[in-house]
Amino acid sequence: xxxxxxxxxxxxxxxxxxxxxxxxxxxxxxxxxxLLTVAAxxxxxxxxxxxxxxxxxxxLLTxxxxxxxxxxWSFREGRGGMEGEGPAFAAISAGAWGAFxxxxxxxxxxxxxxxxxxxxxxxPLLAPFEAEFRxxxxxxxDMSGRLAAPSLLHIMGTDQYSQDVLSRILYGARIxxxxxxxxxxxSVSLGAFLGAVAGFTGGWVDAAIMRVVDxxxxxxxxxxxxxxxxxxxxxxxxxxxxxxxxxxxxxxxLMRGEILALKEREFHEAARALGFSxxxxxxxxxxxxxxxxxxxxxxLGVGNAIVLEAGLSFLGLGVPAGTPSWGSMVEAGRGVxxxxxxxxxTFPGLAIVLAVLAFNLVGDGLRDALDxxxxxxxxx
Numbered sequence: 090x091x092x093x094x095x096x097x098x099x100x101x102x103x104x105x106x107x108x109x110x111x112x113x114x115x116x117x118x119x120x121x122x123x124l125l126t127v128a129a130x131x132x133x134x135x136x137x138x139x140x141x142x143x144x145x146x147x148x149l150l151t152x153x154x155x156x157x158x159x160x161x162w163s164f165r166e167g168r169g170g171m172e173g174e175g176p177a178f179a180a181i182s183a184g185a186w187g188a189f190x191x192x193x194x195x196x197x198x199x200x201x202x203x204x205x206x207x208x209x210x211x212x213p214l215l216a217p218f219e220a221e222f223r224x225x226x227x228x229x230x231d232m233s234g235r236l237a238a239p240s241l242l243h244i245m246g247t248d249q250y251s252q253d254v255l256s257r258i259l260y261g262a263r264i265x266x267x268x269x270x271x272x273x274x275x276s277v278s279l280g281a282f283l284g285a286v287a288g289f290t291g292g293w294v295d296a297a298i299m300r301v302v303d304x305x306x307x308x309x310x311x312x313x314x315x316x317x318x319x320x321x322x323x324x325x326x327x328x329x330x331x332x333x334x335x336x337x338x339x340x341x342x343l344m345r346g347e348i349l350a351l352k353e354r355e356f357h358e359a360a361r362a363l364g365f366s367x368x369x370x371x372x373x374x375x376x377x378x379x380x381x382x383x384x385x386x387x388x389l390g391v392g393n394a395i396v397l398e399a400g401l402s403f404l405g406l407g408v409p410a411g412t413p414s415w416g417s418m419v420e421a422g423r424g425v426x427x428x429x430x431x432x433x434x435t436f437p438g439l440a441i442v443l444a445v446l447a448f449n450l451v452g453d454g455l456r457d458a459l460d461x462x463x464x465x466x467x468x469x
Contacts, residue, residue, distance in 0.1 A: 101163035112193070116200055117163045124156050131214045144213055151210040185381075188458040195454020201447035209262040216256035217244070236430050246432035248421060254432060258440050261413035266444065268325065268414075269394035272332035277387045279333070280340025285379070287341065288348030289371050299345070302338040310335045314397065318406040325408055328401060332394050340386055347379040381459040385452050392448035399441050415441050 102118025105111075128135065135152075138145035189195055208215060237247040245254035287298040305313075317331040351357060352375070360370045395415075401407040402416025403423075415437040422433025 101160045104163055112196065113190075114163075116196075117159055120203075121156070121159050121163075124152060124159070127211065127214055128152060128156075134214060138213070141213075148211050148213045151207065152214065155207060185458045189454050192454040192457065194450050195458075198447040198450025198454065201443060202451060205262060205266060205444055205447065208259055209266050212259040212263060216253075216259045218253040218256045236425065236433070239432055245436045246430075248418075248433045249425070254418075254436055257413045257418060258415070258437055261415050261418055261437065262440070264325065264408055264412060264414035265395050265398055265416070265441070268329055268332065268398045269391045272329045272336065272394045272398075273387050273390040275329070275333035276336035276390065277340050277383055280337035281344045281376075281379075281383055283337070284341040284344025284346075285348050285371060285376055288345040289352070289367070289375065295345075298341065302341050305335070305338045310397075311400070314401060315404070315406060318401060323406055323409060325412075328398060328407055331401075332397055336390060336394070340383070340390075343382055343386060344379060347382055348375055351375050351378055381455075385456045385459065388448055388452035388455055392445035392452070395441060395444055395448075 100118065101121045102114040102116070105114030105117060107114075135149065138149050235247060235249055235251045237243055237251075239246045243253050243255070245258070247253055248257065283298050283302075287295040313335050314331050317334065318327055321327045356374060357370065360374050365374075398407060398414065399416030399419065402414050403420040405420070407416055408414050418437035419434045419441075422430065422435075422437075426434050
């Protein structure tokens with residue numbers, strides 16, 4: 090028995106497997122073994138990272154944090170430390186989290202999202218040709234390996250600059266996934282604030298905010314994006330601002346509707362009767378109860394932002410030339426696609442599809458889990 094406890098302690102995932110939670114246990118064990126494999130196979134590169142720059146330290150801290158996080162979650166959850174405690178987010182109750190965990194597609198999507206972001210942060214460790222990648226655009230280099238088909242050396246082949254496509258996808262994930270996450274974070278924050286103010290205040294403030302929303306939504310989104318990016322020198326900051334500027338009206342409308350509905354609830358009337366200030370009622374009582382739909386919108390919005398960024402990069406209006414992003418990689422392989430060189434565009438295109446599908450699965454799972462009617466139907 091004592092030996093079994095020690096094994097469970099140092100093998101994340103086993104506590105869940107012994108308690109009958111096979112999916113969680115298998116996922117934790119797989120991630121733990123994968124991270125240890127990366128650490129062992131890249132040990133020489135890791136030792137060199139201690140004297141490296143910011144990217145190397147981010148990769149080291151991510152690897153250490155991921156290993157510690159998987160172990161901590163598995164050991165604590167395996168001992169039942171999470172039973173009866175509050176959820177990770179105030180908007181997700183224990184019942185909602187249980188409903189989400191029972192949704193296998195949603196859990197699969199969540200696992201893919203976690204792997205994608207870990208791969209993004211661990212790119213200096215995972216990229217097979219990390220050293221060559223850094224200087225490929227700064228010097229002509231050896232072009233004899235250009236447009237090489239997928240092989241054991243280059244699993245996803247090489248592009249026109251003899252760069253390893255897999256290495257570019259890993260580094261390109263930093264641009265595509267970061268732009269999607271930051272742009273959605275800005276748009277959701279701005280939209281939630283304006284929607285809450287409009288719905289709670291009403292009157293001319295509500296009318297003014299909503300007329301601006303109608304004006305922005307009346308213009309085709311792609312046209313606005315192209316116009317904003319074309320007015321400035323294309324860079325990551327401009328792309329993020331453009332995506333955030335065109336996405337906030339949808340969140341504003343959603344939040345306004347949620348606040349208007351919550352104002353008719355009994356707890357709002359009780360808060361007013363107790364004499365609470367308007368600011369406390371809005372930020373302590375109404376907004377926390379409206380966070381659930383925002384989480385769903387944000388999750389679905391990340392996938393949408395990734396597709397839009399890829400479209401802008403494909404049109405040459407995204408990140409600067411030479412900066413790896415999935416959209417620019419698809420555009421770079423367009424000219425040789427009909428010549429039988431399918432891998433340059435296909436693999437980054439599949440990465441976009443996988444990322445968007447994963448975020449949509451998570452968003453659909455959260456939408457079902459946060460809907461009490463869906464949870465009641467699942468119980469019955």
